Amino acid sequence: MFRPEEMVKIEVITLNRYKDTLLTYLHENGAVEVRDLRVRVAQKDSPSEYHRKAASYSITISRLVDFLREYRKKGKGGIKEFISPPERPKKKYRYEGIENLIKEVEGFLFRVEPEVKAAEGKINSTQAEIDKIKEGMEILDLLSFLKVDVSYLRSTNMLEVVVGTIDRNRFKPLVEEVQKATEGRTVLVSRNFKDKVLVVFVFLKRDYEKFNPVLAKYSLERIEIPEGKGTPKELIREYEEKLRTKEKELEQAKKDAETLAEKYYDDVVFYQELMENERDKSAVLPMLARTNITFALTGWLPRVNVPEVLGGIKRITEGKAYINIREPREDELEDIPIKLNNPGWAKPFEMLTEMYGVPKYDEIDPTPIITFTYSFFFGFMLTDFMYGLIVGLVAALLVKGHRKFNDGTYKFAYTLLISSFFTMFMGAIFGSYFGNALDLAGFHVPRVWDTFENALIVLQLALAIGLAHLFTGYTIGFTVKLKNGDKRGAILDQLSWMLIILGIVVLALASGNHNAKLTGEALFGIGLLLFAVGEVINNKGLAALLIISDFFGFVGSWLSYARLMALALATSGIAMVVNILVQMIWGFKLLYIGPIIGVILFIGGQLFSVAINSLGAFVHSLRLQYVEFFGTFYSGDGKPFEPFKAKREVSELELEA
Structure with a gap:
């Protein structure tokens, strides 16, 4: 630890x-x-032929997995499965060398790949035909105002027929220029729809070279005439029949794909994992x-x-x-x-440390400290007993359901679970139970401080906590630098701020005691002197400017802890607004509308408040760790341990003894 x-x-x-x-x-x-x-x-060293095959087969199998996944039977899903997902069964494989594994995969692909690709090809080709039929029906619907056989809309040996759409404001100049270019040897039919014009041009083939540039100039969007004979309305009926036939074919093809997915999906995923692990193994060979x-x-x-x-x-x-x-x-x-090396109670909080960056080998791991400070700050900001209870119940369910996976959901839920205890504790201190809901209901709620009535005390408490937090950080930095042989840095960069903070605390507690006041001034003065000397040594010519900048930077970091009070007030304020609205509505007794709407508003409003204020508490508590606390001693510039490790979700390897 x-x-x-x-x-x-x-x-x-x-x-x-x-x-x-x-x-x-x-x-x-x-x-x-x-x-x-x-x-x-x-x-x-370099990858062998078998390793190269493993990389290639990994890609091939991944494509099969993507296709079969789409057609496999889905689980029940829902909230229950999210809270407590089932473990995926693992299939054992006795490893007897990469050569034997590759041969087994080749045999598997020889049997399975043709079937899967045939099913995929059938679905894709049928879907393409359906899309083409639907596109044709859309075009025929556009042409339905014409009472002629659509075969007349196709070009012949002597005549060229062009069907297309154009913006309405371009249609008139287009017609004028077309008639001019072809010397009046053009026949057209048009119809307005929306902001476009559908137009059919008929002209001599020998005029095409004159006609085509004009169409391009005015950006005519050509329409390809669907196959078949008969009027557009007659053809639409034929296309509808074709569509029904193809949709039945597609439905059958998808059922066949579902059968293949049920038959092969687990095996395909199994071999995919084996191949991906072999590919990962080959990545270290050049090392x-x-x-x-x-x-x-x-x-x-x-x-x-x-x-x-x-x-x-x-x-x-x-x-x-x-x-x-x-x-x-x-x-x-x-x-x-x-x-990172932490006991079980702090291990999930390593996620928060790693989000910022792991320590160097000669630095302190702050995880055990932020396990407490992050959770406490979260509780101080959310500061409502019932909110903490709701967060705790949800987090406990997620912790129980995801413990076996030790995944990100488990770690995050664990941090919320610990934070919920602090939230309930601080909620009891401030007497907040869904804000002032119990007070409005006529119950006497014991509290040490009221968030609104004692806002100044809460602010003072927040700033005192901030000083303690910063002092802890500077003390850790002092210890680490001293241990690593950096005595000058320990004294000038860390001890200076420790003395300044101690001086501030003693002066704040002096209360007219002359000796205590002198002691506080001495501590503050010595700390300030060491700080100034450090700035001169480290920054030389820029020292005068940076002394002011860095000192007020410290003041800014300290005042940043006022967000503890601000978010506590925000939580209470939002809860209070919800309660006041419910109280206003409750009195409307006709058909119990007031109480019914009031209950809905209370539940919805308080749940919204839990969600929005929990998010705020999470973000701002994390900020106090990353910016204010870590800024006093921690770099986070270490290189995370990335072991040469297999990923096993559906496979379990048995090595030869």
Whole structure:
């Protein structure tokens, strides 16, 4: 806790014949982050023919998955499945080398791919025919004012027929220019619709070269005449019959696709996952070095996983491997990947830390601290017992349903669950239960402070909390810099602000005590002097300007904690407005309309208030961590630990013993 997982460097050299099995073991174990190995005496490794096939088959199978997913039977879904989704069953696969796996996938694709592609082709071609029929019907509907056979609207050996639409304001100049270009040898029929004109031109073929540029000039949108004979209305009836036939064909094709999805979908997804993992394995091959008979790899490994990984490597290689485990060198500190190491109660809050950035290897992990401060600030801002209860109940259901997945939903719900306890606690302190609903109902609600009546006290409390939060950050920064040997930075950049904050606190509590006032002034003065010296050393010529800028930056950060009071007031204010509206409506007793609308308004309004104020509390509580608190000591510039790890949702690999 407070420190990232201790990491060690692992270096392995063994025989080429163990490469595939060893990489598979490390991939399934997921404890090593493989790094690029640069050595002069050996060449880089590269993906084999089988690895290239795995990448290709991964793409092929993904296309099959996309098609079959569309036609597989959907689950029930809904809120119940969102709250508690079922686990996907895993199918076991005994791994006996990439060659055997590729052969098995090839056999599977040989059987399945033609069937799936045939079904896909049938659906696509039928859908294309349906679209063409519908397009033809739309055109025929446009032409329905004509009482002639549509075959007359097609060009002949001597005549050219053009049908199209044009903007109404361009139609008249188009006709004039067409008649002029063809010397009056053009016949036309037109009809207005909306802001367009549908027009049929008939002219001699020999005039086409004169006619066509004019149409292009006025942007005539040509219409392709549908196939068939008869008037447009007669053809529409024929097309409707064709459409019904094709829609039945499409429905049958989709049923066939559903049958294939039920038969093959799980297997296709299974092989897709196997291929994607093989593709991921091949991505590390260029990081390895090899000779004709050996290969070498290196990477970072958490110290706690060393015994397990060493035992696995020795077992896979039958003891024929050189393994070196060493401590990180001083020059490698910036390169060490960071894996956060927190107890179970704080682990879900690592998500919030990682959103900002993980610490460097020689920094403090702030996760245990923000587990408390984030949750407390959230509760202070939402500050309503019933709101906290609602948030807590929803979060508890999500935590229970998603615990087995340890996914983002579980982690986020866990943070809300912890925050809900603080919300209920602060709600009891301020006597807020759906705002002032209980007060309006005639109940006596005990409270320490009232959000509105004691707004100044709430503001003072918020600013006091802000000072404590900032002091904690500067203290952590002081400790870290001192431990890392940066004494000047610890004193000038961190201790200075610690003394300034202590001086402010002592002066605020002095209450006429002369000695306490002198002590506060001394602490503040010494802190300010150290701060000024630090600015001069760090910024030289710009020191005078930056002293003012950075000092008021601190003041701004401190005053930023006033948002604790502001959001607490906003929560109470919105809840109060809802309650007042309900109270106004409640008195209308005719047919119980007032109480009915009042209940609906109360429930809807309070749920809206829970949602909007929870969002505000989440965002602003996070901001106080990221901007104000982290700004005092934390960089977040570490490199996250990215282990060489398989993704297993529907498959489970069994390695040879």
